[in-house]
Amino acid sequence: MAERISMGPDGQLQVPEEPIIPFIEGDGTGVDIWPAAQLVFDAAVAKHGRKVAWKEVLAGEKAYKETGSWLPEETVEAFRDHLIGIKGPLTTPVGGGIRSLNVALRQLLDLYVCLRPVRWFQGVPSPVRHPEKVDMVIFRENTEDVYAGLEVEAFTPEAERLAGYLREAFGWEIRPGSGIGVKPISEEGSKRLVRAAIQYALRHGRRSVTLVHKGNIQKFTEGAFRNWGYELVREEFSDVAVGWDDCGGQPGDKLLVKDAIADITLQQVLTRPEEFDVIATMNLNGDYLSDALAAQVGGIGIAPGANVNYVTGHGVFEATHGTAPKYAGQDKVNPGSVILSGALMFEHLGWTEVAADIVKALEATIAEKIVTYDFARLTEGATEVKCSEFASAIVDRL
């Protein structure tokens, strides 16, 4: 019987035999990648005598057409109620129009961690010489920063009013005709994110957590994030972790927490990837870093992600990439990111054998050079297949 996932009294997810999992198909290429991914999920869970009761919920263009709302309340309620869900990408227009529905979901459900593991799979074409050295897990703060969309448009009364207030109260001169954005970074938001990153690193036997920030320039936001991160290590983890300054980079058998400034980080993840393990950073840095890192291990077609609240148990799993509208409906793009996001979800549910099988079958498919266009254009001797054919090839190898 299909049942809800719930949170047990011990703070652990209670997963029934046949959990109901809400999903959003997604805009653009969502119509291609969701059915492909679901095919793989259903085959992988069936192999272990299990079943998922998928429950479609609407968001984005499909929701707007059918209900007149971009993000209907029932959709948010379904994710709230069922705890765990998965989604395809949703479009956000540039420079106007609706604000991001993806961000809205993260905020409404307080999914404060955006978890994006980045690792190389055997056979995946890469622009770097040693993609196998890339094995990082990004913990991106998911509810604050300029990403929260607190901004006013240039030449509006709101912008004039805010500029006037800032002039009067702080003596800040803002050039007339400026849009103005606000970047909130809180102690609570920073510490809960860094806490989750450290706990993950300890659980998975990782060597280090790097706090990535631009704290030399943005002292009281990004700089504060770094300081709060180190403070948290001393307050809550001193028996198992140590900050760089407190050990001179010699952590002994403890987890090392260090920090790096964001600009040089973007160089060093390329030139010295082995020095980075778990990364904890704020929203916008994490956004940039996750796409850049994905490039080193084959690109955005194979970059999974999860939005999680480790306290309430809520999680919405989704690819790192967007809707790739020019390919929508062509059955062409790589469904790998959503498939691997599903594997992350099954792992999160404790269905580790399902997750492991999905990853193994995807690797086997790529190793045989059966790939979608994105990998085919970089792989000599590849057999280029459609999105749905790639999924079927994975199912055949489960």
Ligand SMILES: NC(=O)C1=CN([C@@H]2O[C@H](COP(=O)(O)OP(=O)(O)OC[C@H]3O[C@@H](n4cnc5c(N)ncnc54)[C@H](OP(=O)(O)O)[C@@H]3O)[C@@H](O)[C@H]2O)C=CC1
């Ligand atoms: N979480 C979400 O729902 C997200 C939504 N978005 C939204 O998506 C829309 C489009 O954003 P855009 O910046 O173009 O970024 P996209 O990630 O949608 O696409 C950029 C490029 O990445 C490649 N790509 C994307 N998806 C795949 C895939 N599945 N397989 C292979 N290659 C892929 C394609 O490269 P190539 O051209 O080289 O073939 C594509 O042109 C925007 O509205 C944006 O706001 C963006 C990110 C996340």
Ligand SMILES: O=C(O)CCC(=O)C(=O)O
């Ligand atoms: O919400 C969007 O449209 C973009 C989000 C995004 O790029 C991301 O979360 O990585």
Ligand SMILES: [Mg+2]
């Ligand atoms: Mg992004």
